[in-house]
Amino acid sequence: KAGVTQTPRYLIKTRGQQVTLSCSPISGHRSVSWYQQTPGQGLQFLFEYFSETQRNKGNFPGRFSGRQFSNSRSEMNVSTLELGDSALYLCASSFLGNEQFFGPGTRLTVL
Amino acid sequence: EDKVVQSPLSLVVHEGDTVTLNCSYEVTNFRSLLWYKQEKKAPTFLFMLTSSGIEKKSGRLSSILDKKELFSILNITATQTGDSAIYLCAVEAQNSGGSNYKLTFGKGTLLTVNP
Numbered sequence: 001k002a003g004v005t006q007t008p009r010y011l012i013k014t015r016g017q018q019v020t021l022s023c024s025p026i027s028g029h030r031s032v033s034w035y036q037q038t039p040g041q042g043l044q045f046l047f048e049y050f051s052e053t054q055r056n057k058g059n060f061p062g063r064f065s066g067r068q069f070s071n072s073r074s075e076m077n078v079s080t081l082e083l084g085d086s087a088l089y090l091c092a093s094s095f096l097g098n099e100q101f102f103g104p105g106t107r108l109t110v111l
Numbered sequence: 112e113d114k115v116v117q118s119p120l121s122l123v124v125h126e127g128d129t130v131t132l133n134c135s136y137e138v139t140n141f142r143s144l145l146w147y148k149q150e151k152k153a154p155t156f157l158f159m160l161t162s163s164g165i166e167k168k169s170g171r172l173s174s175i176l177d178k179k180e181l182f183s184i185l186n187i188t189a190t191q192t193g194d195s196a197i198y199l200c201a202v203e204a205q206n207s208g209g210s211n212y213k214l215t216f217g218k219g220t221l222l223t224v225n226p
Contacts, residue, residue, distance in 0.1 A: 004153075033214070042218030043154075043199060056213040090153065099145070100214065102153035 002027065004093050004103035012109045018079040021106045025072050025093030031055075032074040033100060034066060037038045038087040046089075049074050078108075113138040115202050117217035125225050128190050132220045133180040134200030136190050142212055144176055144183050147199040149219070156223055157185070190224045 005024045013019050025032050034046040035055075040049055045058040049068035068074045072093075086109050092100035114137045124130055143161045145205035157159065158167045160176035160183060167174050171190075176183045187194055198217040203212050 035216070043201075043216035045213060045215065048213060053213055058213075088152070099156055101156065102147075104152040 004101055006091050006103040006106050014111050015047050021076045021089055023074045023075045023091030027106050029093035029095050031094045033092045035078050035090045037039050039049045083110050113204055113215040115215050115217040117200050117220050121221040123223045129188045130187040131199050136202045138202050138204035140205030143203045145201045146174055146185050159163040192224050192226055195224045
């Protein structure tokens with residue numbers, strides 16, 4: 001079974017730009033969660049989608065948004081990028097929502 | 112707000128040593144506690160614990176949960192250099208809306224095993 005895939009693996013953007021990250025879950029998994037990981041804050045929950053609906057949301061500003069498609073693939077969008085948005089963005093999929101399988105992440109650098 | 116605290120933040124040991132990593136939590140409506148190992152990029156699942164006092168074991172790794180004292184430990188015996196990684200603890204709890212669950216992660220313990 002193929003694992004969780006994320007694209008792109010690396011991104012470099014400048015402040016004020018926007019970015020869209022993509023995540024394809026394991027086949028059959030309907031839950032997709034997004035996390036931001038930085039050295040100082042660790043892994044922080046952004047949001048979770050299940051069957052195309054946002055089911056949970058973390059404490060991030062509205063510049064961070066996401067969506068899920070009918071094939072369970074998910075995208076995350078960050079608008080008006082700030083330097084502090086530089087991080088590893090991880091996507092995780094699960095069947096029932098607890099045991100999560102992580103993708104390799106997208107490393108975003110904001111200059 | 113849900114809180115998960117791991118200790119120590121980092122640890123350096125020699126091959127063959129035994130290590131114990133700690134995870135304490137304060138959450139509302141606990142459902143499960145999970146341990147992950149993160150080497151280069153993606154965390155990989157190790158254990159899920161839901162009941163107190165029942166040890167989960169996988170090779171040289173084992174973990175146990177104490178729901179009364181609100182903590183879990185992850186033990187690694189006879190450590191090897193390949194055990195070097197960040198070990199993450201996450202707690203699944205019911206969200207404020209009451210209908211769904213979400214994971215809250217600790218900041219991790221960076222374990223370095225020297226030859």
